[in-house]
Structures are given as structure tokens and as C-alpha cells.
Amino acid sequence: MSKSLALVSGLVVLSLAGCSSQLEKSTATGSYKYLKAEQQPKIQVPDELNQPEFSDEYALPTLGQGADKGLVGRDLRIVSPALVHPLVTGSHVQEGSEGAVVTFDQVDDRQPLSQAIWNAVKSFLDKQNVGISQFDEAQNVLVTDWFVLSEEVEDEDSPWYAWSSDIDAEKKRRFKFMLDVKPHGRTASLRTELVEFEQQLGDNTVTEINDFARHREEVDILNEVISHYEYQIQLDNNRRIAEIRQGLQTEMSFNKDGDPAILVKGQYDVVWPRMLLVLRKLGFDVKDLDKSTGLLFVTFNGDDDGWWNNLFSGDSELLDEGDYRLQIARSGDNTTVTFMDDESQPFTAKEVTDLYDPFSEVMTQDNLDI
Structure with missing residues (x-):
């Protein structure tokens, strides 16, 4: 009997301990007797005595006109x-x-x-x-x-003992x-x-x-x-x-001015960031860029460790190390890439043809490192 009573008592204590309501968690703890407190006048000291120094350090500010005077106590x-x-x-x-x-x-x-x-x-x-x-x-x-x-x-109005x-x-x-x-x-x-x-x-x-x-x-x-x-x-x-890392098909073409160019079969907003990956893979460093105009200012440093170096420089002299420019432009749902020297002169058809294979090889690769 005593064990049963102890078990029931323990369950009651646990249930009451868990009865802290959401209201109690969001209201001030302690007594609300201060709501019934009245303002007391200051101590009246006779004029013939020394007046004490009163501090306003703990004085409560005056309520503004728009203050809600009902926000006191449990409210x-x-x-x-x-x-x-x-x-x-x-x-x-x-x-x-x-x-x-x-x-x-x-x-x-x-x-x-x-x-x-x-x-x-x-x-x-x-x-x-x-x-x-x-x-x-x-x-x-x-x-x-x-x-x-x-x-x-x-x-909130439910009694504490309600189940x-x-x-x-x-x-x-x-x-x-x-x-x-x-x-x-x-x-x-x-x-x-x-x-x-x-x-x-x-x-x-x-x-x-x-x-x-x-x-x-x-x-x-x-x-x-x-x-x-x-x-x-x-x-x-x-x-x-995912789109940028996905390979894009290419073909030889011309830009809107009739200059030899490479047509990339992808939208401008996808080709533009992918070009940075492709150029890095080909041994170019991008010095400056302007997406609004489609201009890329690059430096070709070659790649001594890769087969790109064999295609772009060396005895074949396809591309000397130095500064170049690229013009990226929209062409309907596709994008044109025009290679130029550092004075904005477009490459000849033969130069673009020589560069096409290594460029296309990288542009069509999937899962380029970002």
C-alpha cells in the first residue's frame, strides 16, 4: 500500500512540475502585488533642517501619449x-x-x-x-x-488541477x-x-x-x-x-560583325562563368572582366605539364605567351566567343581554326572543377 501511495505521489509531483504553461514562460515571475502599490509622496523635511540629496537614478520615465497602459502584470x-x-x-x-x-x-x-x-x-x-x-x-x-x-x-483560464x-x-x-x-x-x-x-x-x-x-x-x-x-x-x-559544370557543344562560326568566332551552344549566363573555368584549364589567367560588355582580359602563360602547351606554343607557335582579349556575346540562345590580340584585333580564320580543337575539348568536358 505504501509503495502504491509513493508511486501515485511521485506521478502527481511530476505532472505538476510539468505544468508550467506557455503563459508562465512569457510573463514575469514572482508576485504582482506591485500592481496595487500607490505612489508615496517624498519625505517632507522641515525648512530649518538640512535637506537630503535625492537621486533620480531609479526614477521611472513618464509614459508617452501612445503607450498602452494595459501592458502590466500578467498582460x-x-x-x-x-x-x-x-x-x-x-x-x-x-x-x-x-x-x-x-x-x-x-x-x-x-x-x-x-x-x-x-x-x-x-x-x-x-x-x-x-x-x-x-x-x-x-x-x-x-x-x-x-x-x-x-x-x-x-x-490560460484553466485551473491548475485540470487534467x-x-x-x-x-x-x-x-x-x-x-x-x-x-x-x-x-x-x-x-x-x-x-x-x-x-x-x-x-x-x-x-x-x-x-x-x-x-x-x-x-x-x-x-x-x-x-x-x-x-x-x-x-x-x-x-x-x-550543375549547368556550368556540364559540357557544352561548340562549332566554328562568326560573330555579329562577321569575324571568325567559336559558337558555344549555351546561354550567355551559363557560358560566361564556364569560360573562366575553361580558360584556367587552358593556361590563361583572367586579369579583368566585364560581364555587361562581355570582355575578358587574359594572359596566356602556357602549361608546361599538359598537352595544351604542345598545341598552344612551342615549335608550332599556335599561341605565344602574352596578353589577349576575348569578346563573349549573345547569339540567340547560343553564345559566340571571339579571340583577339591585346589591341582588340580579331584572330584570323586560320588562327581560330588552330585553337578550336583544344578549346572545344575543354568546353565539352563535364564536371570541370570550380
Whole structure:
């Protein structure tokens, strides 16, 4: 009997020890008797006596006009601040900015920055199965349909001895996303605002929340969008790396000016970074480059250890060591590569033909080291 009683007592103690609610974890500990305290007047000292020195070190500041005077005691949540997490490369939070807002700087020129941001927002909504209520592309404003979250939460009014204090809850939110694009188009700030809120707690419906809770909702949804944007970028980078490492077919051709060139059967944005790998493999050092113009300034040093040296220099004198330039240009869905000397004079058809085999051999190789 005593063993059974001890076992039951132990289970009761363990169950009570685990009953610390989410509310208790987010509120101040200790007594709330201070809520009933009244302001006491200062000590009155007769004028004929020496006056003591009073310190204002622990004086409480006066509440501002917009302060919520109801945030005291158990109604004041003690939680970490809601902070925007700028995870995306080129993103940051402006110092002194208010609200849920993040700023992006353009680091990828393949599409306009505003288009990339809106694509990320729409993709996130699609993943969450949330529709778009309104989208004004000219004004850069998007309003969502309802985000609906159903879960069981702890009933804060439930007595401590209740075996189960969980109640069904449904939280619904609608948000507005606003994009402020700088005139040059390479910097944009995405801001989030909560436009509607509704929470069903058992039989009770809540439609109003305080400013702190509102800010947390706005920051949380913005962080989810940023995280999704970063995830998309990583997927795209992995895909691009796979494309860059994949071999591309080539053929002899001409550039738009009629100069002899090598046609690479791949899009410009894939061929451009792959050219850096190919040139390194062929014994070139890239001194300078400009993707917007397609110019590469290189130095050929030869390769004493490889068979490229036998093709590019030595007795055959196909290519002397020195400085050269390459012009990379779009040609529909393909790309042309024009070899030039250090004075921008294109190579002759014979020179390009002599270089074609070693160039094509490397360009068509798979899994080049990055």
C-alpha cells in the first residue's frame, strides 16, 4: 500500500512540475502585488533642517501619449524582441527603420530586382496555399488572402488541477506587402503590414491585438518570406552550378560583325562563368572582366605539364605567351566567343581554326572543377 501511495505521489509531483504553461514562460515571475502599490509622496523635511540629496537614478520615465497602459502584470509578455533576419545575400536592415521592413541590393543581373522579390513573395504564398486578394504591380502593393492556422493551445483560464487545459484555436491573418524601389532599380525595400486579424479561442473570438503582438506577426511573416527567398536562391545556384559544370557543344562560326568566332551552344549566363573555368584549364589567367560588355582580359602563360602547351606554343607557335582579349556575346540562345590580340584585333580564320580543337575539348568536358 505504501509503495502504491509513493508511486501515485511521485506521478502527481511530476505532472505538476510539468505544468508550467506557455503563459508562465512569457510573463514575469514572482508576485504582482506591485500592481496595487500607490505612489508615496517624498519625505517632507522641515525648512530649518538640512535637506537630503535625492537621486533620480531609479526614477521611472513618464509614459508617452501612445503607450498602452494595459501592458502590466500578467498582460505584459516578457519575450525576445521580434527582429528581421536579412538572410539573403545583399539584404540588410536600415538603421533606425521602424516596422517589419528589409532592404535588398541587387546582386544578380539576370532579372530586375523588383521582379525577383515579387516572384519570391508569390512563390511563398503558393507554397502556403494562400491566395492573392489584390496585386497592383504599378503601385508595388500586394494584399494576401487569409493565412489560417489551426492548433491546440493552452487555456490560460484553466485551473491548475485540470487534467487537460488545451482548447481548439484558429488564427487567421491577412497581410499587405509593399515594395519601395529606388529610382535606379537596384535597391528595394519590402515592408509587411498586418491588415486583418482574427483568432478563435474556444468560444471566444479576438479581432484586436496590441502593437507588440502586431509587430511580431508582421516580422514573423516577413522572415518566412526572406527564408523562402534565400532557399530559392540556393536552389537556383545549385542548378546553375550543375549547368556550368556540364559540357557544352561548340562549332566554328562568326560573330555579329562577321569575324571568325567559336559558337558555344549555351546561354550567355551559363557560358560566361564556364569560360573562366575553361580558360584556367587552358593556361590563361583572367586579369579583368566585364560581364555587361562581355570582355575578358587574359594572359596566356602556357602549361608546361599538359598537352595544351604542345598545341598552344612551342615549335608550332599556335599561341605565344602574352596578353589577349576575348569578346563573349549573345547569339540567340547560343553564345559566340571571339579571340583577339591585346589591341582588340580579331584572330584570323586560320588562327581560330588552330585553337578550336583544344578549346572545344575543354568546353565539352563535364564536371570541370570550380
